[in-house]
Amino acid sequence: MSDDAAPQVALDPATPRLRGDFGETPMRLMLRKLRRHRLARISGVILMFLYGIAIFADVIAPADPNTLNARFTYAPPQTLYLFDGWTLDPHVKGYIVTVDEVAMKRTFTPDPDTQIAVRLFPATAPYLLWGLIPLRHRLIGPVDQRQPFFLLGADRLGRDMLSRLVHGSRISLSIGLSGVALSLLVGVVIGGISGYVGGRTDMVIQRVIEFIWSLPQIPLWLGLAAAVPRDWTSLQAYFVVTIILALLGWTELARAVRGRVMALKGEDFVAAAWLDGAGSQRIILRHIVPSFASHIIAVATLAIPGMILAETTLSFLGLGLQAPVVSWGVLLRDAQNIRTLASAPWLLAPGVAVIVAVLTLNFLGDGLRDAADPYD
Amino acid sequence: MTQRLLLSVADLRTHFAMPDGTVVRAVDGIGFDLHEGETLCIVGESGSGKSVAARSILQIVDLPGRIVGGRILLHRYESGAATPRQVVDIAQLGRTGPAIRAVRCHDISMIFQEPMSSLSPVHNCGDQIAEAVRLSDPRVGKRAAHTRAVELLGLMQLRSPDLIAKQFPFELSGGMQQRVMIAMALAGNPRILIADEPTTALDVTTQAEILKLIAGLQRQLGLGVIFITHDMGVVANVADTVAVMNKGKIVETNRLRTLFDAPQHPYTRMLLASTLRLESPSPNKTTGAPVATGIAPAEPLLSLRDITKVFGNRQGWLDRVGHQVRAVDGVSFDVGAHENLGIVGESGSGKSTVARCILGLHRLTSGSILYRTELAQTIELSGHRRFAGDPIVRDIRMVFQDPYSSLNPRMSVGQIVAEPLLLNDGLRGGALRERVAELLVLVGLEPRMMERYPHAFSGGQRQRIVIARAIALKPRLVIADEATSALDVSLRAQMLDLLLDLQQQLGLSYILITHDISTIRYFCDRVIVMHNGKVVEQGTTRAVLDAPREPYTQRLIASVPRPDPTMRL
Numbered sequence: 036m037s038d039d040a041a042p043q044v045a046l047d048p049a050t051p052r053l054r055g056d057f058g059e060t061p062m063r064l065m066l067r068k069l070r071r072h073r074l075a076r077i078s079g080v081i082l083m084f085l086y087g088i089a090i091f092a093d094v095i096a097p098a099d100p101n102t103l104n105a106r107f108t109y110a111p112p113q114t115l116y117l118f119d120g121w122t123l124d125p126h127v128k129g130y131i132v133t134v135d136e137v138a139m140k141r142t143f144t145p146d147p148d149t150q151i152a153v154r155l156f157p158a159t160a161p162y163l164l165w166g167l168i169p170l171r172h173r174l175i176g177p178v179d180q181r182q183p184f185f186l187l188g189a190d191r192l193g194r195d196m197l198s199r200l201v202h203g204s205r206i207s208l209s210i211g212l213s214g215v216a217l218s219l220l221v222g223v224v225i226g227g228i229s230g231y232v233g234g235r236t237d238m239v240i241q242r243v244i245e246f247i248w249s250l251p252q253i254p255l256w257l258g259l260a261a262a263v264p265r266d267w268t269s270l271q272a273y274f275v276v277t278i279i280l281a282l283l284g285w286t287e288l289a290r291a292v293r294g295r296v297m298a299l300k301g302e303d304f305v306a307a308a309w310l311d312g313a314g315s316q317r318i319i320l321r322h323i324v325p326s327f328a329s330h331i332i333a334v335a336t337l338a339i340p341g342m343i344l345a346e347t348t349l350s351f352l353g354l355g356l357q358a359p360v361v362s363w364g365v366l367l368r369d370a371q372n373i374r375t376l377a378s379a380p381w382l383l384a385p386g387v388a389v390i391v392a393v394l395t396l397n398f399l400g401d402g403l404r405d406a407a408d409p410y411d
Numbered sequence: 412m413t414q415r416l417l418l419s420v421a422d423l424r425t426h427f428a429m430p431d432g433t434v435v436r437a438v439d440g441i442g443f444d445l446h447e448g449e450t451l452c453i454v455g456e457s458g459s460g461k462s463v464a465a466r467s468i469l470q471i472v473d474l475p476g477r478i479v480g481g482r483i484l485l486h487r488y489e490s491g492a493a494t495p496r497q498v499v500d501i502a503q504l505g506r507t508g509p510a511i512r513a514v515r516c517h518d519i520s521m522i523f524q525e526p527m528s529s530l531s532p533v534h535n536c537g538d539q540i541a542e543a544v545r546l547s548d549p550r551v552g553k554r555a556a557h558t559r560a561v562e563l564l565g566l567m568q569l570r571s572p573d574l575i576a577k578q579f580p581f582e583l584s585g586g587m588q589q590r591v592m593i594a595m596a597l598a599g600n601p602r603i604l605i606a607d608e609p610t611t612a613l614d615v616t617t618q619a620e621i622l623k624l625i626a627g628l629q630r631q632l633g634l635g636v637i638f639i640t641h642d643m644g645v646v647a648n649v650a651d652t653v654a655v656m657n658k659g660k661i662v663e664t665n666r667l668r669t670l671f672d673a674p675q676h677p678y679t680r681m682l683l684a685s686t687l688r689l690e691s692p693s694p695n696k697t698t699g700a701p702v703a704t705g706i707a708p709a710e711p712l713l714s715l716r717d718i719t720k721v722f723g724n725r726q727g728w729l730d731r732v733g734h735q736v737r738a739v740d741g742v743s744f745d746v747g748a749h750e751n752l753g754i755v756g757e758s759g760s761g762k763s764t765v766a767r768c769i770l771g772l773h774r775l776t777s778g779s780i781l782y783r784t785e786l787a788q789t790i791e792l793s794g795h796r797r798f799a800g801d802p803i804v805r806d807i808r809m810v811f812q813d814p815y816s817s818l819n820p821r822m823s824v825g826q827i828v829a830e831p832l833l834l835n836d837g838l839r840g841g842a843l844r845e846r847v848a849e850l851l852v853l854v855g856l857e858p859r860m861m862e863r864y865p866h867a868f869s870g871g872q873r874q875r876i877v878i879a880r881a882i883a884l885k886p887r888l889v890i891a892d893e894a895t896s897a898l899d900v901s902l903r904a905q906m907l908d909l910l911l912d913l914q915q916q917l918g919l920s921y922i923l924i925t926h927d928i929s930t931i932r933y934f935c936d937r938v939i940v941m942h943n944g945k946v947v948e949q950g951t952t953r954a955v956l957d958a959p960r961e962p963y964t965q966r967l968i969a970s971v972p973r974p975d976p977t978m979r980l
Contacts, residue, residue, distance in 0.1 A: 303811045303816045304816060306772055306811075307809070307817050307819075307877075307880065309772070310808065311804075311831040312835050322821075325821040
């Protein structure tokens with residue numbers, strides 16, 4: 036009979052079933068759908084690139100981010116020339132520095148006569164990759180290390196913006212991940228309990244979440260940041276900032292998880308599992324959680340940009356990480372002064388980096404959410 | 412006067428170009444004619460393309476579907492003229508534009524299965540109908556349109572049309588909503604009404620009223636009606652001409668009597684046979700004849716005494732005592748060994764709540780449910796807490812209505828069927844696989860399907876998986892809540908036969924909960940009729956169905972459309 040025949044392409048357009056679906060796990064289906072989402076795919080590639088830069092920041096940055104160079108404060112970006120006449124000879128032009136004695140201001144103009152040769156993997160001062168592997172070469176840099184090389188200009192103390200930007204990506208991008216990981220852990224546990232147990236427990240948890248939402252954020256950050264002792268190392272400060280972000284971030288995820296758990300609890304297959312003799316733990320871990328895992332991945336991805344922005348805001352306000360730690364927010368502090376900005380607009384480069392990271396993460400999250408939606 | 416031709420469809424083809432490059436030929440070269448005052452039934456099972464065919468006529472097929480060929484010739488007449496003033500090919504009109512809008516406003520109207528989702532919840536019924544009136548004829552003033560709306564509602568045999576006009580759709584019952592939809596559809600004085608499963612979501616008594624209403628309107632207004640349905644009973648009651656659709660094609664078109672008396676195509680014959688089979692008790696039924704009184708088996712497996720379930724009495728912090736619903740109100744009955752007990756009732760009668768109370772999915776408000784174990788011990792199920800090795804988990808199992816939501820989409824079929832075995836028999840590894848394979852064979856599936864996920868199966872196959880899970884622990888009682896309602900009629904008898912077959916092999920009892928009288932007739936020894944949470948009547952199937960004593964039961968049974976053109980409602 037037709038019932039026993041092999042599954043065939045359904046003719047009912049309300050539930051179009053695509054060929055090749057058979058026997059695939061829902062997670063694989065989701066990934067396949069994601070690959071068809073062009074914007075998400077492009078964003079994914081850009082993000083992989085960004086995180087790659089963050090991981091190999093030591094090698095990619097042309098210089099140490101904290102090397103001062105008093106001669107080149109606010110030096111403008113140099114143009115990278117690939118050819119000298121017809122021969123391949125990548126170089127940048129040197130600077131002609133004029134000092135206005137009255138205004139105490141340096142003016143930089145490119146010097147057409149000085150060429151600073153630039154090469155891939157030049158020999159540089161020795162450094163440690165990830166604090167472990169000793170290396171002597173960086174991705175790109177001037178052959179003569181004493182010559183100026185500022186592709187994105189220099190800051191107030193003559194430090195290379197590009198190197199600082201590259202190093203700043205480490206903290207800014209990773210704090211989003213670790214913050215979300217932490218709030219995901221808290222959010223799934225608390226939201227899961229809230230949704231599964233329901234009743235009074237749910238009521239209490241939801242009121243606590245609403246209480247947290249009602250707190251004005253910036254004063255709260257101020258308070259928490261003030262509680263951090265001044266003499267803590269940058270690593271400790273990093274963890275504290277992560278925890279502060281997660282403390283506020285978990286509520287959003289907990290709400291999402293609670294909603295999913297409540298909806299799934301009413302599904303027949305959960306009732307069936309209960310009738311099969313499964314206990315609460317098994318029902319939650321084996322039946323409910325896998326059903327919303329893909330959805331949670333999407334929600335979590337969408338939460339990362341919020342974390343990045345929050346870190347940037349905190350550091351920008353001077354509440355989060357402090358110099359000499361480099362993050363995009365810390366870098367943007369230098370751009371607080373409007374007069375500085377007028378003469379050195381390249382200090383806004385970290386802002387562009389934040390925008391790119393946040394946008395691509397949002398696009399990827401949107402793509403994931405669409406792919407996780409079985410009704411699409 | 413010979414009936415004038417209203418619509419002539421020829422070689423209509425509507426295809427869906429899927430994103431992965433495949434083309435689904437939902438409607439693949441169908442043709443039919445519709446005359447004035449005629450009802451054409453398009454009948455077919457799910458996925459036959461009957462709805463797409465109806466939607467094609469109004470150019471409202473969902474994308475990516477589009478009409479790729481054929482003609483839909485609409486004939487427009489001056490009143491009283493025998494030859495058409497104008498013939499329009501709707502297939503050439505496109506989805507938007509004034510021409511197709513004019514067709515939708517003045518010539519063809521459509522009503523759908525779900526009246527609630529077709530009506531706006533933020534406007535009252537009168538305003539919605541008045542809007543339809545003004546859309547079809549902008550010269551009508553606001554007040555006149557409203558008067559016309561009330562007039563149309565009056566035509567729907569509603570008792571107080573001006574009151575209904577002021578009400579919002581959610582304040583009305585499903586049947587009333589469907590009447591409002593019909594009134595709206597008639598606002599532009601159409602010549603043709605397309606009804607897409609208009610009574611499928613309704614209770615059987617309401618269905619009978621709506622069917623009568625449509626038939627009356629048709630006579631009164633001389634409409635041509637295209638009636639889409641999957642139910643041969645409805646067909647026998649409304650159709651003049653029947654077109655049977657299967658896989659996008661019309662396999663047979665015939666006058667109603669001819670089609671029922673001498674079906675030509677094998678598919679039509681199969682469809683009719685499956686329907687008619689459910690009109691009499693199953694030949695496979697071998698359970699012992701119940702005691703003469705039909706009330707109480709001698710040694711009941713399960714005894715329900717005066718059970719009551721009240722919903723909505725939860726009192727939260729700061730919450731007031733809310734609205735209370737007595738879903739089940741003092742129900743008592745017994746289930747004997749090897750017996751098939753049917754519980755029949757309309758939506759909201761509390762029949763599913765009874766099942767959930769027995770299974771412990773709901774906690775009883777009051778009353779007692781006594782279960783007699785294999786060792787003749789009695790266990791009180793009311794307030795029962797499950798313990799390790801609880802015989803209840805093994806003995807009482809459930810088959811759910813919706814085979815889509817009752818299977819975890821993230822688990823393979825093997826894992827789903829293995830779950831109860833793993834948790835209760837402690838089977839592992841090879842032994843477990845063997846037993847799962849055995850169960851799959853028992854329900855008519857193949858062991859190699861174990862690795863697949865539920866979404867790769869059709870509705871009927873999924874229901875077999877659900878049954879395999881239910882019988883995995885060799886239960887003594889299986890509760891099937893509308894287990895066949897979501898299935899096409901050709902599968903329904905098969906599924907019931909499977910259940911009967913399993914009963915013979917495993918010696919179990921069934922409680923079958925359904926709204927469908929024919930399923931009860933086919934399957935059950937005894938039947939309980941429920942209405943508003945109470946038992947209205949109980950007795951042997953034959954006694955209750957053939958000679959009902961209570962007025963409610965009589966009305967219920969009389970409302971069921973029988974698949975026999977000579978037995979119209």
